[in-house]
Amino acid sequence: MKVHEYQAKELLAQYGVPIPRGRVASSAAEARQIATELAVPVVVKAQIHAGGRGKGGGIRLAATPEEAERAAGQVIGMTLVTPQTGPEGRLVRRVLVEEQTLIERELYLAVLIDSSIGRAILMGSSAGGMEIEEVAASHPEAIHRVDIDPAAGFQPYEARELAFALGLSGDQLRPAVGLIGGLYRLFVEKDCSLAEVNPLVVTKDGRVLALDAKLNFDDNAIFRHPDILALRDIEEEDPLEVRAQSEGINNYVKLDGNIGCIVNGAGLAMATMDAIKLAGGEPANFLDIGTVNDSSRVVNALAIIGSDPGVKAILINIFGGMARVDVIAQGIIEAHDRVRLPIVARLAGTNLEEGVRLLQNAQVRVERAEDLGEAARKAVAAANG
Numbered sequence: 400m401k402v403h404e405y406q407a408k409e410l411l412a413q414y415g416v417p418i419p420r421g422r423v424a425s426s427a428a429e430a431r432q433i434a435t436e437l438a439v440p441v442v443v444k445a446q447i448h449a450g451g452r453g454k455g456g457g458i459r460l461a462a463t464p465e466e467a468e469r470a471a472g473q474v475i476g477m478t479l480v481t482p483q484t485g486p487e488g489r490l491v492r493r494v495l496v497e498e499q500t501l502i503e504r505e506l507y508l509a510v511l512i513d514s515s516i517g518r519a520i521l522m523g524s525s526a527g528g529m530e531i532e533e534v535a536a537s538h539p540e541a542i543h544r545v546d547i548d549p550a551a552g553f554q555p556y557e558a559r560e561l562a563f564a565l566g567l568s569g570d571q572l573r574p575a576v577g578l579i580g581g582l583y584r585l586f587v588e589k590d591c592s593l594a595e596v597n598p599l600v601v602t603k604d605g606r607v608l609a610l611d612a613k614l615n616f617d618d619n620a621i622f623r624h625p626d627i628l629a630l631r632d633i634e635e636e637d638p639l640e641v642r643a644q645s646e647g648i649n650n651y652v653k654l655d656g657n658i659g660c661i662v663n664g665a666g667l668a669m670a671t672m673d674a675i676k677l678a679g680g681e682p683a684n685f686l687d688i689g690t691v692n693d694s695s696r697v698v699n700a701l702a703i704i705g706s707d708p709g710v711k712a713i714l715i716n717i718f719g720g721m722a723r724v725d726v727i728a729q730g731i732i733e734a735h736d737r738v739r740l741p742i743v744a745r746l747a748g749t750n751l752e753e754g755v756r757l758l759q760n761a762q763v764r765v766e767r768a769e770d771l772g773e774a775a776r777k778a779v780a781a782a783n784g
Contacts, residue, residue, distance in 0.1 A: 400615070400616045400618055400621055400627070400628070400631055401448045401613075401614075401615055401616075401635070402614055402616075402627075402630045402631075402632075403423075403446045403447075403448070403493075403495075403630075403632065403635075404444065404446060404495055404611060404612055404613070405421075405422075405423040405446060405493075405495045406614075406630045407612035407613060407614040408495075408609065408612050410585060410589070410614060411581070411582070411585065411596075411609055411612055413585075414581035414582070414584055414585040415577060415578070415581040416578050416581045416582055416585075416596075416609050417574070417578065417606065417607065417608050417609065418608060418609050418612070419497040419498050419500055419608060419610065420437055420497060420498045421433065421437065421441070421495055421496050421497020421498060422495075422496060422497075423446065423493050423494070423495050423496075424471060424475075424493060424494050424495075424496050425475070425492065425493045426471070426475065427468045427469070427471040427472035427475065428468065429471075430443060430467050430468055430470070430471030430494060430496045431464045431465065431467055431468035431471075432464075433467070433496040434461060434463070434464040434467035434468075434496055435464045437496070437497075437498050439498045439499065440460065440461065440462045440463075440498070440499040441460075441461050441467050441496050441497060441498060441499060442458060442459070442460055442461070442496075442497060442498075442499050443458070443459045443460075443461055443467055443470040443471050443474060443494050443495075443496055444457065444458050444494060444495040444496075444497070445457030445458065445474050445477075445479050445491040445494055446491065446492070446493045446494060446495055447479055447481075447484070447489040447490075447491060447635060448489070448632070448635040448636075449479075449481050449483040449484045449489060450481065450482075450483050450613070451481035451482045451483050451484075452479065452481055454481055454482065455479045455480050455481040455484075455488075456474075456477075456479070457474060457477075457479045457481070457491065459473070459474065460499065467496060471494050471496070474491055474494050475491055475492065475493065475494055476490070476491065476492075477490075477491050478490055478491075479491050489635065490634075492634065500600060500602055500608060500610060501602055501603040501604070502598075502600045502601070502602060502603070502610075503600070503601045503602060503603050503605075504525075504527075504566075504600065504601040505526075505527035505528040505598035505599075505600055505610075506523065506524065506525055506527040506565050506567075506598060506599040506600070506601070507522075507523060507524040507525075507526060507527040507528075507529075507531055507534070507595075507596075507597050507598065507599065508521075508522070508523050508527075508561075508565075508578075508579065508582065508595070508596045508597070508599045509521075509522045509523075509531070509593065509594060509595040509596065509597070510522075510582055510583050510586040510591070510593075510594045510595075511592070511593050511594070511595075512592060513544075513546070516546065518546050518547055518548070518549060519547045519549070519583075519586065519587070520544050520545060520546050520547060521544065521545040521547065521557065521558070521561050521579065521583065522542065522543070522544045523542075523543050523544075523561045523564060523565050524541050524542045524543065524565075525541055525565055525566060526538065526541050527597055527598035527599055527600070528597065528598040531597070543561060543564040543565065545557045545560055545561050547583070553580065553583045553584075553587075555576060555580065558575070558576040558579035558580055558583075559572065559576055561579060562575040562576055562579065567601070567607070570605055571601060571605060571607055574606070574607050575607050578599075578607055578609070582594050582596065585614075589614075589616065589624060589627060590616060590617045590620035590621070590623065590624065591614055591615060591616055591617070592615045592616065592617045593613065593614065593615040594613075594614055595612070595613040595614075596609040596610075596611065596612055596613075597611055597613070598610050598611060637653045639651070639653050639703055639706065639707060640652065640653055642703055643686075643699075643700075643703050646699040646703070647696065647699070648686065648688065648696065648699060648700055648703065650665065650668075650685070650686065650687035650688075650689065651684060651685065651686045651700075651703065652684060652685040652686075653683070653684050653707065654681075654682055654683055654684050654685065655681065655683070655709070656675070656680065656681025656682045656683040656684075656709070657680070657681060657683055657709055657710055657711040657712070657782045658675050658680050658681065658682055658683055658710070658711070658712050658713070658714055658778050658779065658782050659682075659683045659684055659686075659704035659705070659707065659710040659712070659713040659714070659740075660672060660675070660682050660683070660684055660685065660686055660704075660713075660714050660716070661686050661688055661697070661700050661701065661704065661713065661714070661715045661716070661717075662686060662687060662688065662715075662716045662717070663687065663688050663689060663690065663691065663717050663718065663719070663722045663727075664687060664689075664718070665687045667687075667716060667718060668685055668686065668687045668716075669685070670771065671714065671716045671771065671775070672685065674771050674772060674774070674775035675714065675775045675778065675779065677772075677775065678772070678775040678776045678778075678779045679779050680775070680778065680779035680782060680783075683704070683707060683709055683710045684704060684707070686700060686704070688700055688722075689722075690720075690721045690722050691722055691726070691727075692721075692722060692723055692726045693726070694726055694727075694729040694730035694733055695730070695733075696730065697726070697727055697729075697730020697731060697733075697734065698730050698733050698734040700730075701713065701730070701731070701734040701737075701738045702734060702737060702738065704738075705734075705737065705738035705739070705740055710740060711740065711741075711781070711782040711783075712740060712741045712742070712743065712778050712779075712781035712782035713738070713740055713741070713742045713743070713778075714742075714743050714744075714745075714774055714775065714778040715727070715731065715742060715743070715744040715745070715746070716744075716745045716771060716774060717744070717745070717746050717747070717748070718747050718748050719746070719747065719748025719749040719750065719751065719754075720748055720749060721749075722748075722749070723749045723750045723754075724746050724747070724748055724749060724750050724751045724753070724754035724755075725750040725753040725754040725757060726750075726754075727746065727754060728746070728753075728754035728755070728757040728758050729757060731744070731758065731763060731765060732757060732758065732761045732763055735761075735763045735764070735765075741764075741766070741778075741781035741782075741784075742763075742764065742765045742766070743765075743766045743767075743768055743774050743777045743778045743781060744758075744765050744766070744767055744768070744774070745767075745768045745769070745770065745771055745773070745774035746767070755767075766781070
């Protein structure tokens with residue numbers, strides 16, 4: 400789960416991480432009031448779940464409250480297109496109005512999981528304000544990392560080690576160590592999958608501030624954090640993904656292709672997507688329907704995929720173990736009249752014969768395939784046709 404920058408900063412502040420003064424505004428008049436209270440030049444920042452906002456015109460400077468009101472009026476209500484939103488962009492519904500900062504240096508700081516070693520790591524770079532992927536590709540020596548031993552936990556010396564690597568010393572060292580420790584505690588206690596500050600800045604007057612913040616939370620642990628769940632903004636999420644979750648289909652991710660996928664098992668779902676690409680097509684979604692013996696789940700899955708205007712064909716790949724093929728078949732039959740798309744089905748496993756008999760007796764328009772490769776080729780042909 401993602402949250403907005405202003406929400407991330409509020410959480411950072413709870414853990415002692417210094418942030419610029421400011422508040423969120425939902426209208427131009429409110430932005431003017433906040434700028435008046437701050438009584439300094441401000442920056443007006445669009446609040447969407449995507450980076451690169453400045454490149455799309457979503458971050459503007461204002462020297463007076465009147466300029467802040469004008470800037471907020473221009474940003475709120477705009478469809479902001481950034482490298483991370485795609486060409487469709489995102490509607491801006493609120494802005495963060497905060498004090499401008501005189502910057503001496505920009506740094507990068509993050510806590511994340513390195514799945515290759517199964518540990519949380521601290522990551523920092525002197526190349527703040529840039530995409531960290533670009534830094535890793537062009538200047539890998541500029542990235543510093545500290546692996547956190549899960550048995551010993553975070554130690555202050557590890558923060559000092561990273562701070563020194565980033566060139567922070569003297570009067571900046573103590574606040575930097577406190578900031579890094581606070582970010583790590585937030586990461587662990589709130590079950591984050593990513594806690595990123597980019598840029599972390601050193602100001603002209605020597606302060607160390609989190610100028611921007613990004614927090615992602617582990618969906619599998621969100622039940623432990625009702626306070627975090629309350630921050631969810633479903634207007635920033637894909638409508639089909641929101642609909643899928645509301646109907647009990649939690650493992651659905653919308654993609655850009657034209658072949659919808661319904662599969663049981665995450666590994667099989669990924670293999671199905673690979674097979675589609677190998678056959679020359681593009682998957683429209685990831686969907687692991689799970690171990691389901693409820694035909695309504697199949698009906699809902701087909702309805703969600705069928706409502707995606709980009710989908711031209713559907714591939715159903717079921718390897719029934721605990722999930723019964725006859726239940727899947729019954730769901731296909733119940734949904735068939737509402738989904739006017741070619742359907743290719745590769746069915747195998749428990750109660751296969753009964754499932755095939757149901758489909759044949761119902762005379763539904765489903766093209767069968769004996770294996771995954773054949774199913775993928777038939778789905779690609781159907782989508783192209």
